[in-house]
Amino acid sequence: LGALRVEPRPAVAWPLQRRRESAARLGRRMVRIEAAGEDAEEEDKGGGLIDLDMKAWGSGSLSDPLRHAVGMRSAQDAGKMRMWNGFPQLFQNTIFHGEQDAQIKALRHGGSIQERLERSRQLKDEGNQALKAATASTASAGQPSPAPAVDPAEEEALAGRVRELEAAVAEKEHELRALRRQLTTAKAELADRRSAANGGAATAALVPPNGRGDPSRERLENAITSYEKAAGLLRFVECTRPDWKNDDGSYKGIEDQHLRVDATALEGDGPEAADARELVASCYLNIALACQKLGDFDRMRAACDEVLAHVNPNSVKALYRRAQARASLPSGLDADRDAAIQDLHAAAQLAPQDKEVRGLLAKLKAEKKAQSLNDRSAFAGMFERGEVVTNDPRTEGDKPAKLDLNDPKVQAMLDIHPGPGGVITD
Secondary structure, three states, X not given: OOOOOOOOOOOOOOOHHHHHHHHHHHHHHHHHHHHHOOOHHHHHOOOOOXXXXXHHHHHOOOOXXXXXXXXXXXXXXXXXXXXXHHOOHHHHHHHHHHHHOHHHHHHHHHOOHHHHHHHHHHHHXXXXXXXXXXXXXXXXXXXXXXXXXXXXXHHHHHHHHHHHHHHHHHHHHHHHHHHHHHHHHHHHHHHHHHHOOOOHHHHHOOOOOOOOOOHHHHHHHHHHHHHHHHHHOOOEEEEOOOOOEOOOOOEOOOOHHHEXXXXXXXXXXXXXXXXXXXXXXXXXXXXXXXXXXXXXXXXXXXXXXXXXXXXXXXXXXXXXXXXXXXXXXXXXXXXHHHHHHHHHHHHXXXXXXXXXXXHHHHHHHHHHHHHHHHHHHHHOOOOOOOXXXXXXXXXXXXXXXXXXXXXXXXXXHHOOOOOHHHOOOO
């Protein structure tokens, strides 16, 4: 039998120009599809498409159009969720509490104000019990053992070591500021990306503890959830879109046009409205306390902001705890400390005899003064280590009694242009 010869099939190459044209056509088609679903009114509001260079779509791989389309959709969703993204997590969670707890949903829409207040107090008591249990477990775990006798010489050596470390920290403080600013920027970018995930972060915060973490932290998170539910009976946000949930129980994108904020229980001058305001403020402040124990100072500050912005702008405790949160931020800057001092000044005007407010105010002022002194010592002499050359013969060397107009340096200083020979005569 003769040998069967098989000719290799030549590989079909996709020219670069063809690949670019195909990617560009796909990109233009995506833009037309997105633009067809947008009203002219929405485009005027600036929430429409982002401006992209269509010629650049075909310059990379075939996945570039999809990546641009995803980014374009994220930009559109962010424009439709500005109000939602402006809510703190404790208020965002009220939309999910109303869907996950049938009793809360029924009381919001069909219960009287007295029934809502009664159930809110019960939920607050549950949060108080969880908070006390977490505090008790933390205190028992940190119970100190009897201290041994300390040698005075050893104690003095340790005190000297502490002073040396404090001086070293003061010298390096100005170097840490740049890192803190970078950390703040990175956190802001991370928060923006998480907020664009259609409320996913807020939903994740409602997942019950799995029992594998620290028991005290789990109790604190449970206390926060109880306080959120208690306050959410009287002040909440809900979605009016009927099909905003998927078949698997997940949630679709939450758009501002379908949101409704209900705070009618807090409005008015009657005793029930006063009780509702006091109860909501107390729940928010307890959330701030629990977040402080968790070391989550961003959430702590957000809870105090809610009290001051929507419930009681003259709450001394909210001002005090917000100052604590601002002064305790790991990435805090001088502006955070200054804002904390302003909060404490406002609290001191409302409660002049409050020792905690005045104590923290004095502490932060002392820290600010010490930081200012450290900065002065760190930057002292920075601008005195060089010499400024002026080309002025009066400041260089011995000062002459009389300027010699035939001296080239004097001529350059006085901008004199002598005649032939370079000699000036009287």
